[in-house]
Amino acid sequence: MGDYVRQLPQGSSDMARAPSLAMRFHIDVPLLLLLMALTSYGLFVLYSASGGEMSAVIRQGRFFLIAYVLMIAAAQVSLQRFARWAPWLYAMGIAALVAVAFVGVGAKGAQRWLEIAGFRFQPSEIMKLTVPLTLAWYLADRTLPPQLRYLLGSLALLGVPAFLILRQPDLGTALLIAASGLFVLFMAGIGWRYIFGAVVAAVSSAWPAWQFVLKDYQKQRILTMFNPDSDKLGAGWNIIQSKTAIGSGGWSGKGWMHGTQSHLDFLPESHTDFIIAVLAEEFGLRGVLILLGLYLLILLRGFWIGVQAQTSFGRMIAGSLTLTFFVYIFVNMGMVAGLLPVVGVPLPLVSAGGTSLVTLMAGFGILMAVSTERRMVTV
Amino acid sequence: MPHSIAIKDQNREVRIYGARTVLAILIVLGCLGIVLMRYFSLQITDYEVYKVQSERNRVQLQSLPPKRGLIFDRNGVLLADNRPSYVLSIVSERVEDLEATLTEIQTLLPISQSDLDNFRKKRKWSRAYEAVPLRFRLTEEERARLAVNRYRMPGVVVDARLLRHYPHGELFSHALGYVGRINERESYDLDEEDYRGTFHVGKVGVEKYYEDILHGDAGFQNVEADAHGRVLRVLERHNPTPGTDLTLHLDIAVQQAAFDALGDRRGAVVAIDPLTGGVLALVSTPGFDTNLFVNGISSVDYSALRDSPDVPLFNRAVQGQYPPGSTIKPMMSMAGLQSGLVTPETTVPDPGWYRLPGDSHRYRDWILRIRGTGHAPEVDMHMAIRESCDTYFYDLARKLTIDRMYDYLHPFGFGERTGLDTTSERRGVLPSTRWKREARAQPWYPGETISAGIGQGYMLSTPIQLAMATSVIATRGVRHPPRFVRSINDELIVIPPLEPIVTEDAYWDAIYGGMRAVVHENKGTAKALAKGIQYEMGGKTGTAQVIGIAQGEIYKEDEVDERHRHHGLFIAIAPLEAPTIAVAIIVENGGGSSAASPIARKVIDTWLLGDAG
Numbered sequence: 001m002g003d004y005v006r007q008l009p010q011g012s013s014d015m016a017r018a019p020s021l022a023m024r025f026h027i028d029v030p031l032l033l034l035l036m037a038l039t040s041y042g043l044f045v046l047y048s049a050s051g052g053e054m055s056a057v058i059r060q061g062r063f064f065l066i067a068y069v070l071m072i073a074a075a076q077v078s079l080q081r082f083a084r085w086a087p088w089l090y091a092m093g094i095a096a097l098v099a100v101a102f103v104g105v106g107a108k109g110a111q112r113w114l115e116i117a118g119f120r121f122q123p124s125e126i127m128k129l130t131v132p133l134t135l136a137w138y139l140a141d142r143t144l145p146p147q148l149r150y151l152l153g154s155l156a157l158l159g160v161p162a163f164l165i166l167r168q169p170d171l172g173t174a175l176l177i178a179a180s181g182l183f184v185l186f187m188a189g190i191g192w193r194y195i196f197g198a199v200v201a202a203v204s205s206a207w208p209a210w211q212f213v214l215k216d217y218q219k220q221r222i223l224t225m226f227n228p229d230s231d232k233l234g235a236g237w238n239i240i241q242s243k244t245a246i247g248s249g250g251w252s253g254k255g256w257m258h259g260t261q262s263h264l265d266f267l268p269e270s271h272t273d274f275i276i277a278v279l280a281e282e283f284g285l286r287g288v289l290i291l292l293g294l295y296l297l298i299l300l301r302g303f304w305i306g307v308q309a310q311t312s313f314g315r316m317i318a319g320s321l322t323l324t325f326f327v328y329i330f331v332n333m334g335m336v337a338g339l340l341p342v343v344g345v346p347l348p349l350v351s352a353g354g355t356s357l358v359t360l361m362a363g364f365g366i367l368m369a370v371s372t373e374r375r376m377v378t379v
Numbered sequence: 380m381p382h383s384i385a386i387k388d389q390n391r392e393v394r395i396y397g398a399r400t401v402l403a404i405l406i407v408l409g410c411l412g413i414v415l416m417r418y419f420s421l422q423i424t425d426y427e428v429y430k431v432q433s434e435r436n437r438v439q440l441q442s443l444p445p446k447r448g449l450i451f452d453r454n455g456v457l458l459a460d461n462r463p464s465y466v467l468s469i470v471s472e473r474v475e476d477l478e479a480t481l482t483e484i485q486t487l488l489p490i491s492q493s494d495l496d497n498f499r500k501k502r503k504w505s506r507a508y509e510a511v512p513l514r515f516r517l518t519e520e521e522r523a524r525l526a527v528n529r530y531r532m533p534g535v536v537v538d539a540r541l542l543r544h545y546p547h548g549e550l551f552s553h554a555l556g557y558v559g560r561i562n563e564r565e566s567y568d569l570d571e572e573d574y575r576g577t578f579h580v581g582k583v584g585v586e587k588y589y590e591d592i593l594h595g596d597a598g599f600q601n602v603e604a605d606a607h608g609r610v611l612r613v614l615e616r617h618n619p620t621p622g623t624d625l626t627l628h629l630d631i632a633v634q635q636a637a638f639d640a641l642g643d644r645r646g647a648v649v650a651i652d653p654l655t656g657g658v659l660a661l662v663s664t665p666g667f668d669t670n671l672f673v674n675g676i677s678s679v680d681y682s683a684l685r686d687s688p689d690v691p692l693f694n695r696a697v698q699g700q701y702p703p704g705s706t707i708k709p710m711m712s713m714a715g716l717q718s719g720l721v722t723p724e725t726t727v728p729d730p731g732w733y734r735l736p737g738d739s740h741r742y743r744d745w746i747l748r749i750r751g752t753g754h755a756p757e758v759d760m761h762m763a764i765r766e767s768c769d770t771y772f773y774d775l776a777r778k779l780t781i782d783r784m785y786d787y788l789h790p791f792g793f794g795e796r797t798g799l800d801t802t803s804e805r806r807g808v809l810p811s812t813r814w815k816r817e818a819r820a821q822p823w824y825p826g827e828t829i830s831a832g833i834g835q836g837y838m839l840s841t842p843i844q845l846a847m848a849t850s851v852i853a854t855r856g857v858r859h860p861p862r863f864v865r866s867i868n869d870e871l872i873v874i875p876p877l878e879p880i881v882t883e884d885a886y887w888d889a890i891y892g893g894m895r896a897v898v899h900e901n902k903g904t905a906k907a908l909a910k911g912i913q914y915e916m917g918g919k920t921g922t923a924q925v926i927g928i929a930q931g932e933i934y935k936e937d938e939v940d941e942r943h944r945h946h947g948l949f950i951a952i953a954p955l956e957a958p959t960i961a962v963a964i965i966v967e968n969g970g971g972s973s974a975a976s977p978i979a980r981k982v983i984d985t986w987l988l989g990d991a992g
Contacts (some may be wrong), residue, residue, distance in 0.1 A: 134693075187400075187403070189395035189399055247428065249422055249425045250430065261436065263605075264437055264604070269713065285422040296408075297413065303404055307396065312387070319399070330410045330411070330414060337418060
């Protein structure tokens with residue numbers, strides 16, 4: 001007992017120092033640890049998915065390094081500054097999207113890139129953060145739940161970029177961006193009648209959308225999801241092979257580096273959009289549960305940060321970013337398992353590739369800014 | 380700004396936000412629950428289904444074609460072997476648009492219509508994910524062009540396979556036959572499992588006759604292959620049993636001598652080892668390069684062969700039916716002796732022609748137009764054979780009558796297939812009253828017996844039949860059916876001889892004497908052959924009319940069209956004291972036997988004396 005008493009001050013001083021260090025750098029330690037666990041797990045899977053090539057892992061590791069730096073950097077920016085930047089970023093983003101439509105660079109029949117001084121970037125990717133930030137800025141100072149005119153104003157703010165991106169065409173990103181904006185509205189507490197109204201409108205517009213909006217290849221993807229066998233070697237191939245990969249993993253998996261579907265090239269896009277199939281094949285349902293567990297903890301931490309946020313802006317942006325992160329998880333895991341049509345949504349923080357990673361980590365930087373802003377105020 | 384803050388209700392906002400967060404968490408949990416259930420159903424409930432499916436993806440059953448047996452001559456010279464050749468195949472299941480791919484391949488290398496037809500046929504009965512061959516024998520350049528473009532054409536495979544090759548090409552074309560691509564009709568008859576990986580089958584000749592032995596048994600292997608059909612490793616392998624090697628009686632030196640001696644003339648040479656019946660040489664000219672047929676002959680090449688007036692695809696040695704002419708005379712002599720109607724000493728008067736009693740028609744002896752008279756006032760058997768006296772055999776034929784001629788000539792092998800181990804052999808015609816009744820629905824006329832006595836009229840024999848008959852003389856009655864195959868897998872094949880012709884040795888001596896005289900006596904019809912000869916040869920000349928010559932008309936060689944000239948024939952045995960070779964030769968439109976007999980000398984010299992001769 002005496003020992004305990006004697007040691008207590010020392011221990012408490014340690015505990016007091018630790019948060020202050022993290023606090024100084026605006027770092028949310030639990031979130032950081034969870035992200036590091038997830039990205040390490042992802043690299044492990046990627047090594048196998050890329051056929052045991054260290055170069056792919058190093059490449060992805062370099063992306064992670066950039067993304068973590070960017071996250072820490074974003075965390076240093078105060079929320080007020082984000083709110084101040086939001087409209088300007090938004091205006092620049094819209095301009096860039098318009099520019100893409102005219103002078104953009106294409107790949108695979110879609111025009112998504114802008115090339116400036118040899119650097120290529122995707123304006124739609126920046127809009128993933130800009131749209132929720134702008135909406136949160138737009139609504140933050142108003143009474144919440146927002147009044148109808150502000151609701152309509154918000155819809156206009158998210159509708160314009162969503163439409164421009166849909167035109168590229170990039171249905172997946174357009175939906176993600178629309179969702180990130182709608183999540184802001186949802187977390188802002190818009191009335192249930194609007195939510196139900198939106199749901200009814202969405203369902204009733206399904207038929208006209210099918211008839212007039214969706215392109216043939218998009219319709220094909222949806223049809224293929226319901227019946228992959230109808231096109232075994234074409235669009236159905238990916239789904240059949242990914243389901244086979246997942247299913248054949250069973251409970252414990254075929255073992256790391258022993259997935260036959262991925263290593264024998266039956267699985268398409270095995271290190272990018274379909275990487276969950278590699279994980280499921282090699283680590284089985286156990287591995288899927290670990291991944292889902294990590295994701296769930298990150299989501300819960302995100303929600304917790306939102307609840308703890310001190311300002312409306314912080315709350316709305318935290319809620320929206322967390323839910324958007326969830327949408328990535330749900331859409332990717334659903335599409336690979338044949339639950340949802342195939343859209344180009346990566347498995348967040350696991351799929352190889354730098355673009356979405358950078359955006360996501362910048363988002364987590366903003367979440368950390370929200371999380372630490374609170375403490376700055378309280379302390 | 381300040382007034383906005385005034386009407387914001389922070390507490391209400393936080394409360395609503397908290398409620399929305401709880402709701403969001405519930406939605407998230409619900410959605411992730413659905414996802415988890417989906418993964419559970421795939422990985423646990425339907426695990427077996429997907430496990431099997433992934434195994435099926437991973438493991439491919441491949442048929443391993445057996446290596447076709449080799450064919451050697453009696454001295455071990457390779458006559459048919461297998462050479463690696465690059466084959467372009469397509470796995471249709473891996474090809475998105477087959478027609479587009481075929482069109483694309485055609486821009487890279489020539490694909491003939493028959494290649495395409497064969498491909499489509501074979502594709503119909505191919506297993507899923509099986510590579511179906513499209514083009515054989517790719518050149519180095521074609522392979523390079525394919526390699527460069529392969530990434531654009533999934534499902535297009537180039538691999539090495541063993542393909543039949545005939546090192547001596549035309550020389551053995553009619554002796555060996557050839558293999559060709561399996562056609563649709565054949566595909567129904569062949570064992571599907573055994574021929575799955577095999578694209579070729581014996582089409583004619585020895586290659587067809589011994590197909591079962593040469594082919595072997597197919598094996599299979601389970602391989603791990605990737606989505607592009609590349610084999611990564613073999614999981615389980617059952618080796619094919621290679622086809623059995625055949626050693627033939629053929630002797631390449633004798634074959635070559637016969638081939639060279641025939642030169643560019645149309646004809647056939649068959650040489651038999653009388654002690655075994657083994658075929659030492661079988662040549663039919665013109666021949667063709669059998670290698671053309673292995674990959675599916677081009678239609679241009681094929682029409683050229685098919686439409687040639689020289690019918691190179693026709694195997695004269697076993698399919699060609701010719702009147703044996705005077706070469707029948709030694710066998711006729713034996714018939715006379717055996718029947719007891721004549722002895723070697725019996726003589727017949729020879730005015731140069733023969734007339735049936737009570738008939739004005741004169742059957743002329745060939746000597747008549749040369750000398751204006753017969754061979755001698757009285758002709759015996761020795762002289763009749765030596766000088767090929769027609770009158771003697773006209774008389775003998777009359778005495779024998781056609782049906783007894785049939786009985787005595789039939790054991791020599793005339794009128795039925797010799798049973799040579801090859802395909803398309805014809806049976807020839809050994810006429811009899813019964814034959815004429817059945818084949819022509821006509822009665823037999825006595826005059827027809829007379830021309831049959833000198834191997835004309837209805838009588839037809841193939842060179843192989845003539846060679847067998849000659850070999851029966853060489854063995855003094857032992858009848859070995861002719862045979863190509865000497866040993867299978869180094870095991871000698873001995874075919875029991877047929878029922879022999881048992882008769883007095885003196886009779887054989889008489890015939891040998893006559894045949895010896897043909898070559899070695901001054902008045903012999905082939906006495907030119909004796910020049911510088913180092914052994915004793917027995918022979919018999921023959922001439923077969925191609926067109927009928929009317930009564931009183933005289934055949935003048937240089938006045939008739941080349942195609943209407945007489946066929947020259949010659950049969951021979953040597954060395955006479957113990958013959959080891961029996962030869963039959965026909966030179967189409969050779970004009971007479973002098974076109975054929977020198978060939979016998981060359982063939983026999985090669986056999987008995989080797990290259991020195």
